[in-house]
Amino acid sequence: MTTIRLPTAGPPGTVLGTAPDVGESADAYRAAGGYGVHTTPGELLAHLTASGLRGRGGAGFPAAVKLRSVRDNGDRGGRDAPGGRPVVVANGEEGEPGSAKDRWLLRARPHLVLDGLARAAAITGAARGFVYLSDPAAGESVRRALAEHPPPLPVEVVETDHTYVAGEETAVVRRIDGGPALPAAKPPRPFERGVGGAPTLVSNVETLARIALTAARPDLRTDIARGTLVTLSGGPAGPVLTEVPYGVPLRALAARHGIPDAAGALMGGLFGGLVDARALDLPLEPDALGAADTALGCGAIRFLAPDGCPVTCAADAAAHLTAESARQCGVCVSGTSAVGDALYALAAGTAGPDTADRLDRWSRGLRGRGACGLLDAAAGIAGSLLRAFPGQVRSHLAAPCPLCAAAAPAEGTRRLTVAAPQVAGPPTAAAPVLPPEPLPARPPLPLPEPLPALKGTP
Ligand code: SF4
Structure with missing residues (x-):
């Protein structure tokens, strides 16, 4: 396993818009506009539809379509249906051996992910949420964040063993329901019948982070969806x-x-x-x-x-x-x-x-x-x-x-496996979630800043 370098901090309003090697505190996230009420759930869904935000877990499915499907299946089944109200899951279990983004995000910016999860719950009418992961450092970071800023719905951390298939959406549902983290035959897909039989949104954690950023600054939605x-x-x-x-x-x-x-x-x-x-x-x-x-x-x-x-x-x-x-x-x-x-x-x-x-x-x-x-x-x-x-x-x-x-x-x-960068704790610092003004139009094909020097190993 090779050691990955820490990411460069991006400009405010991006997923990397924070100090790269420290966890972000709830106070810093709130002070910069995170967790704020900037849009209604309906307006946010409209912004996500217009932005064309795609899921970042691998399949690239339109995020708004998935949210709307879970919401509509919840409505069709009625709030008192056997499966109950919809469920939302932040899926942080990245099985691809060359990827480290989801572990980094949960370690460094747990509030951004949890904010996105709460927004997804508001859109879908979900009554329960889960954060699904295998990385112990990510789990510690998320638990600390939940204690710092309790979300508006019950959210539970579910851990699994790290495998290539454990993050597949039906494997996620099976594991949360107490079974093995193995894929199941489809249909039904989780948006139809998922955790406990309820319509379930299984969403990659970067997708949720981009939903939270869109909620904070819908005027930047195109930039957010296209980064x-x-x-x-x-x-x-x-x-x-x-x-x-x-x-x-x-x-x-x-x-x-x-x-x-x-x-x-x-x-x-x-x-x-x-x-x-x-x-x-x-x-x-x-x-x-x-x-x-x-x-x-x-x-x-x-x-x-x-x-x-x-x-x-x-x-x-x-x-x-x-x-x-x-x-x-x-x-x-x-x-x-x-x-x-x-x-x-x-x-x-x-x-x-x-x-x-x-x-x-x-x-x-x-x-x-x-x-x-x-x-x-x-x-x-x-x-x-x-x-x-x-x-x-x-x-x-x-x-x-x-x-x-x-x-x-x-x-x-x-x-082919890479390891996620270590993130220092406890969380202490952050850059603004909300830039003071809309970001200027991007120049064509900008590139990240020169890469930082090697730092630490996980
Ligand atoms: S679910 Fe089937 S296809 Fe997927 S890894 Fe297991 S055996 Fe292979």
Whole structure:
């Protein structure tokens, strides 16, 4: 596991708009306008609809649509229906190994997340809330924040073991209901029947933070909806968490991360698959990336060094997924490990001549057949390797690769994992939540400030 650098503080009104290495206190958050009444729930939902805010957990679903679905299902069932009034869940369990944003957010800005959770509860008519996580430091931070500023509805912290699938929305519901943190068959989805049978909003913590910021400054809604936290790794100085606006070219991010001549990237954690160097001209924007057959996902991007081997990277990713399979869907048990074995053989120089054909067949045939996205991620890794790096696949079939031999793919199951930065406590400082004036229009494609020096390890 590599250590991630602490994020740079962003300007006020952004998710990183606070001192990066200290937890934010309730007093500081309140003094700067947090927890204030700036909009009604109906107005806030209208602002979120207009802003087009998308969920930041990976799927990128429109936040307003999800909120409205939970609210409407609550209304349809009646407030005294068997499942009861809606439930809201702040999902801070980030399973993608390259992501650290959710843990950082809960450790450093718990009030921003809890404020967003309360706003989501007001919109949906929820009677109960949960914060779902596995990181002990994040749990401590959230409990302290709940004691500092009790929310307007009962909110409970539910902890789980950290796995790739524990943050999947049906796994979240099962764990909160006392079961295992494993995905369930869908439908029903949680917005229809979730915790205790009630319509349930399972929302990523960064999404909730952006809802709170929108509530505080709806005039900035477009900026708020079009900024995103990204966890960058693969650069010479190690991983870093920062915040960027949509539209920044991937190549510019790679350059700022110290790899201007990156050979490609592993996108969206593991979910967006591999892209080659030409794809780095794409803007960091969900639709543009989706049209290019990749994904922003949770915002974790691992750049490939110019002399890096995409086959090693794919083998590492598949090994991680094989190790993390919940092994409850037969097709996932056999399919994910088959992809992993084939990619390992390719990296080890022992693949047979039909390996590429088999990977191609699995990349198309396995999608959508598991109860969660893990199998899709494995299929996507295989398919994207064949699409983006056909020459390297051919050369690995012809002769063993010295880079793969040096990288020992059999031991690579955790090589893609980054750790969240430590946040000092108790909370003491904060920057304003509300800037005194609306922020000026953004210049085209601004980049984060130069990255800070390395600080501490978790
Ligand atoms: S697809 Fe795999 S990881 Fe997902 S629920 Fe099924 S067995 Fe578990």
